[in-house]
Amino acid sequence: MAKITLDNLAHSYLPAPKTEDDFALKELNHDWTDGEAYALLGASGCGKSTLLNIISGLLIPSQGRVLFDDKDVTTAPTADRNIAQVFQFPVVYDTMTVRENLAFPLKNRGMDAAEIKRLVQKVGAMIDMESQLDRKARGLTADAKQKISLGRGMVREDVNALLFDEPLTVIDPHMKWELRTQLKKLHSDFGHTMIYVTHDQTEALTFADKVVVMHDGRVVQIGTPQELFERPAHTFVGYFIGSPGMNLFDAEIDGTQAKIAGTTVDLGGAYVAAGKTQIGVRPEFIRLGSNGAGIPATIKRIEDVGRHRIVRLDVAGTEISAIAAEGEAVASDTNCITFAPEGVNVYVNDWRIAASGEGAS
Amino acid sequence: MNKTVNQKAWFLILPVLVLVAFSAVIPLMTVVNYSVQDTFGNNQFFWAGLDWFDDMLHSERMWNALGRQLMFSGIILAIQIPLGIFVALNMPKKGFWSSFCLVVMSLPLLIPWNVVGTIWQIFGRVDIGLLGYTLDAIGIDYNYTQNTLAAWITVIVMDVWHWTSLVALLAFAGLRSIPDAYYQAAKIDQASRWAVFRFIELPKIAGVLMIAILLRFMDSFMIYTEPFVVTGGGPGNATTFLSIDLVKMALGQFDLGPAAAFSLMYFLTIMAISWVFYTVMTTIDKREGK
Numbered sequence: 224m225a226k227i228t229l230d231n232l233a234h235s236y237l238p239a240p241k242t243e244d245d246f247a248l249k250e251l252n253h254d255w256t257d258g259e260a261y262a263l264l265g266a267s268g269c270g271k272s273t274l275l276n277i278i279s280g281l282l283i284p285s286q287g288r289v290l291f292d293d294k295d296v297t298t299a300p301t302a303d304r305n306i307a308q309v310f311q312f313p314v315v316y317d318t319m320t321v322r323e324n325l326a327f328p329l330k331n332r333g334m335d336a337a338e339i340k341r342l343v344q345k346v347g348a349m350i351d352m353e354s355q356l357d358r359k360a361r362g363l364t365a366d367a368k369q370k371i372s373l374g375r376g377m378v379r380e381d382v383n384a385l386l387f388d389e390p391l392t393v394i395d396p397h398m399k400w401e402l403r404t405q406l407k408k409l410h411s412d413f414g415h416t417m418i419y420v421t422h423d424q425t426e427a428l429t430f431a432d433k434v435v436v437m438h439d440g441r442v443v444q445i446g447t448p449q450e451l452f453e454r455p456a457h458t459f460v461g462y463f464i465g466s467p468g469m470n471l472f473d474a475e476i477d478g479t480q481a482k483i484a485g486t487t488v489d490l491g492g493a494y495v496a497a498g499k500t501q502i503g504v505r506p507e508f509i510r511l512g513s514n515g516a517g518i519p520a521t522i523k524r525i526e527d528v529g530r531h532r533i534v535r536l537d538v539a540g541t542e543i544s545a546i547a548a549e550g551e552a553v554a555s556d557t558n559c560i561t562f563a564p565e566g567v568n569v570y571v572n573d574w575r576i577a578a579s580g581e582g583a584s
Numbered sequence: 585m586n587k588t589v590n591q592k593a594w595f596l597i598l599p600v601l602v603l604v605a606f607s608a609v610i611p612l613m614t615v616v617n618y619s620v621q622d623t624f625g626n627n628q629f630f631w632a633g634l635d636w637f638d639d640m641l642h643s644e645r646m647w648n649a650l651g652r653q654l655m656f657s658g659i660i661l662a663i664q665i666p667l668g669i670f671v672a673l674n675m676p677k678k679g680f681w682s683s684f685c686l687v688v689m690s691l692p693l694l695i696p697w698n699v700v701g702t703i704w705q706i707f708g709r710v711d712i713g714l715l716g717y718t719l720d721a722i723g724i725d726y727n728y729t730q731n732t733l734a735a736w737i738t739v740i741v742m743d744v745w746h747w748t749s750l751v752a753l754l755a756f757a758g759l760r761s762i763p764d765a766y767y768q769a770a771k772i773d774q775a776s777r778w779a780v781f782r783f784i785e786l787p788k789i790a791g792v793l794m795i796a797i798l799l800r801f802m803d804s805f806m807i808y809t810e811p812f813v814v815t816g817g818g819p820g821n822a823t824t825f826l827s828i829d830l831v832k833m834a835l836g837q838f839d840l841g842p843a844a845a846f847s848l849m850y851f852l853t854i855m856a857i858s859w860v861f862y863t864v865m866t867t868i869d870k871r872e873g874k
Contacts, residue, residue, distance in 0.1 A: 281768050301771040314769035316783040327783075328773040361787075375773065 225292040225383040227255040227278060227416065232287035234273055240285065248273045249440045250287070255384070257292075258414040260407070262431035264421060266463070270440040271420045275386050278418065279306045291383055304383060309376040311389040313368035317361040321352055324360050325374050332379075346378045349405055366394045373402065377409055384416040385409075391426065403430055424464050436460050452505070453566075458573045461503045467533060469568075470509065470543040472518075474502045476569060484539035486518045491564040492578025501570040506533065508566025509545035517559035525553060536560065619844035636845035646846060648821070649829040656825060657804040660743050664800055665793065667744065668751025672759055673785070675752070686756075689749040701813025704742040708814070728815060732822040739811045739823055746810070747800060754796045758789030794865045798858060805854055826850055 234248040243249060248270040255261060263271045276282040277289060280301035288297045296304055307328075316324050325343045334342075347353045350370040355363075360371060373390055387406075391399045407430060410417055421427050427434050428448040436444045436451065436459070443457035444450075455461035461469030474481040474488075476496040481488050483502060490502075511520075511534065520536040520543070534545045534553055538560070545560065547553050568575050619636055621629040640646050671689075676682040692700070708728050710716040719726040728735040762784065770780045808827040811817070817824035817832070824832070830850065834843035 276768075279772065281771060302774045306772065308768070308772045310765045310769060312763060312765040314765050317787045318783060327775070331774040331776070331779065372769070375769075 225416065226257040227384060228288075228290040228293070229253045229255075229278075230288040230290060232277065232284050232289065234270075234277060234282065234284045234286075246285075247440055248277070248284075251442055253435075253442065253445070255416055255418065257416055259433060260410050260417040260419070260431050262419045262421060262427035262434045263437060264424060264427040264434055264463070265437035266422055269437045271422075271437055272388055274437070275308070275388050275418065275420050278384070279308045279386055280304050281308075305379075305381065306384055306386060307376040307379055307382045308386040309372050309388065309390040311392050313365055313372050313393060315360040315363070315368045315371050317359075319360055320357050321360050321363075321371055322347070322356040324371050325356075325378050328375055328379055342378050342380070346374045349377065349409070350374045350402070366398060369393050370398075370402070377406075380413060382415060384418065387417070387419045389420055389422065391421075399426075406430065424466075428464075436463065438463075454568065454575065455503065456575050458501065458503060458570050461505070461568070465505055467506055467544040469503045469505045471570070472502045472504070472538070472541075472543075474500055476500045481569075483518055488518065488562065489564075490567060490569065490578070494569050494576060494578055496569060496571045496576060498572045501573075502562075503568040503570055503575075504562050504566050506544040506546040508563040509543070510561045510563060511536075511545060511547070511553065511557045512559045512561055513554045513556045515559055517561040519558060520560045522553070522555075522557050615844045615847050617844075618840045619848055622841050632841060636841045637849070640842055640845045640849060643842075645821075645829065649824055649826050652822075652824065653805060653826045656740070656807070657801055659740055660747070660804050661797060661800055663740070663744050664748045664751050665797060668748050668796065669755045669789075669793075671748065671752040672755035673781070675756055677760075686753070689752060691749075692746050693749050695746070697809035698813050700742065700746050701810040704738060704745075704810070705814045708738050730819050732819055735815045735819060735823050738814060742810055742814065743804065743807070747803070751793075751796045751800065754792045755789055758792040759785060762788045790869075794869075798861060798865075801861065802854060802858055805857070 229251055231250060231252060232248070233246050233250045235246045237245050240246055251274075263274065265271050273282065277284045280296070280299060280303075283298055288295055290296065291304065316327060319327065322343055325346055326339050329339045329342060343356070344353070347356050350373060352367070352370060352374070355367070360368065363371070369390065376385060376387070376390075391402060394402065403426065406417070406419075409415070419427070419430050421430075428451075432447070433445060434448060434451055435442055436457075438457065438459040444455065444460045446454075446456075451460055451464050455464065455469060458469070458471055461471070472483045474483045476490075476494050479490050479493050481490055481500075481502055488502070510517075518538055520538045523535045523537050523542065525547075526533040526535070531549055532547045532553065534547055534557075536543050536545060536557075543560075569578070570576070620632055620634070622632040622635075623629045675685050695703075707713045708716045708726075710720045710727055716726060716728075725731065726734050728738040766784050766788075767780065770784060775783070806827055807825060808831070811823050811825060812828055812831075815823045817828045821829075827850075830843060830846055833839050833846060
């Protein structure tokens, strides 16, 4: 187990990168605390897998260093890093039985037979395949194969870190839930550092202590699920996390007030802003009104998703969403919206800025 | 379901029937015809029953040719399959050099058989051939027209030169289709190079290898032109393989009856071996799938 430090790390797949756009992974400094479970969240192609492969040593970064417990392993081969990694695409060794598959990483490290037997039995139970241990791995279904891949990742107890690259994509929903629970249990039992790459926010938020959100090759925010929800550091985080995502209004900021679609709104704090200024408010913090006091809005449609309803409104030509709790009436003559003050975030050029006097976030 | 009866539909398969008749059935039947008759010339034939078959089955000459043939096919398979895989494993995976290698390796496959034979015939000659002259100059006793071992080595090296590319190209295609994730997972699992080959690459290319083995077996079992051009079956009968022997018998000695019986047995042997081979391979494939 180890603390993993990324120092000025960046990677480009081009031999001679010139502009910042050439980098698949833009410069990044970060410490992955020993024993914590991280989720690496972002849309496809944002550099998540690149980052993961650099940590596991499958890829040598074009600049910067990777340190395991302050030991430089930037160019060390995967074998020397003692890392387990599970891939999106199920990898099984076709000619081996399930048992041999699970034992393979242990055997390659020269562990003794009795110990291998114990560990394989244990992990076999964990992935619920005890009864199939002596079957050939070939010809199993895709999710059974992926369970074997997961098992091979989890079978070693002494790893520095466990990396998962969207491992549950091919698994059916019921099993997904169960395996995620197993992973969390494994984490609390052994305290491995775990990094879990996904583009599914539910998966990220339920699995991880800390979520790292990536966008366009850059880490835009690292925080607890609550922080990501309440104080998205970048408009992408606001939009990507939450269902539906955060509403953004173009606004002119002037001290403690903002002007949105011709209406002045109190911000509850003083901001100094220059550039492209926007106000971000999550649907949960939008209140509907019918007395005209607020930003003019008209209801376009209402979607009932069971636990609550999503109200889609039109504000000066852009569609925004609000959430109405179950049982709360949505007046048919709704003609304006207001913001709950604690849910208002101010963005300049897509990055959140703090109000003067607000603690650093 | 009630089928419509329309006997006229038979006419639709008539063209195929005619084609197959002329290309395969009639020539084959001519051979069958010869194999059960004897002649003393003047185009007069006598019924001989299965005598020729009986003769050929007890002919030492044929058994010897068959022995040489099996040894030849065995040796070239034992060299070409591993060598082809080895070459495929070490080829550049992509980019200019990959295409370059593919083209260069395809070249021997494009050369006509008798040209290959001629190339090696001259290449190995002690008086003017580069290979033969060089070997002779450094003191190695090499003469494929007189020395049995030298003749065998020449014929085998020639076949390896001509056909290993085919195995390599098939294996290369098989290797290219393995997703990167397998290699990455193997690195994570600390698999050795041998283990990667044994547990990832070999199982994944088993299918194309089976085809390669089958093709190379059939082709080498029927080999005629190249050894005929190089050694003419000699020295003595040392490199007289089945088809060379057959031509000698049919055209050289004009023993049509025995040659026809020989041909039919030759044909059935290749078919039987290929069928057994194919069946065994596919059964293994299916059983492992369970």
